[in-house]
Amino acid sequence: MTTTNGSLTTGTILHLADSEKRKWAHGEIREIAAGTLDAEMMLHPSTDAHWDWRLSVASIEQAGEFTPYEGFDRTLTVIAGELLELGIDGTTQAVEAMRPLKFSGNSAVTAALPTGDVLALNVITRSSAVRGNVRIVELSKKREQHLFGAQFGVLIQGKAVVLQEDSERALEVRDTVIGGEDDSPRVSGRGFLAVVSLDLP
Missing domain, CATH: 2.60.120.10 (Jelly Rolls)
Structure with a gap:
């Protein structure tokens, strides 16, 4: 996206x-x-x-x-x-x-x-106009959490990084990363992430 x-x-x-x-x-x-x-x-x-x-x-x-x-x-x-x-x-x-x-x-x-x-x-x-869904996922350093189009990832506990292309950036508690279809960002770390998904009704 x-x-x-x-x-x-x-x-x-x-x-x-x-x-x-x-x-x-x-x-x-x-x-x-x-x-x-x-x-x-x-x-x-x-x-x-x-x-x-x-x-x-x-x-x-x-x-x-x-x-x-x-x-x-x-x-x-x-x-x-x-x-x-x-x-x-x-x-x-x-x-x-x-x-x-x-x-x-x-x-x-x-x-x-x-x-x-x-x-x-x-x-x-x-x-x-929009449907919203929220699910809580436990983060892992071994399994990255992808965020796709019309998705947001909100770090609610722990420590995490956002991986995209060759970059790695820190994600602080209660910060949000925006997903996408092309080169979707991945979140890796320890803690819990709220994945917010938006869709058409």
Whole structure:
């Protein structure tokens, strides 16, 4: 996959620390990337407030109601902390660390923090335009994790490097590398990687 913007080019590493931290109702949030996905599965960055997919990392420090995202789907993964309890349309879901939970943005959602603050990776996709999937993979130095078109790899624990052509670059915890079909980047190391895949509905 080739992208039309340098910030979303195959193999680009997005450093979470470079993203502006801002307040939200339950803590603080940093956006990783947001944009659209066209019919050729090419990623395009958002140029205004309109986006069809968004990746972010947010702290959840206060219990209470989440803001609804009408017409969107959400996948939340606890990446630091022990346990988050979500009440989704009246049903309680225990969200353990590194176990992605997908739910409708139309749902009424409340959060409780039985073991204290958590940090979460959030993937939000417009239901009519993009499907999102998150899986957690354990990294190995013997078996490289390839990242293909419309995929992102977010290092959530451990130490890793990104291999591409003849280059090797360090991937820091909570940084993200962008996948691609041509010379797809590979991630090697020890720890856990969240692989975010975007697709057309």
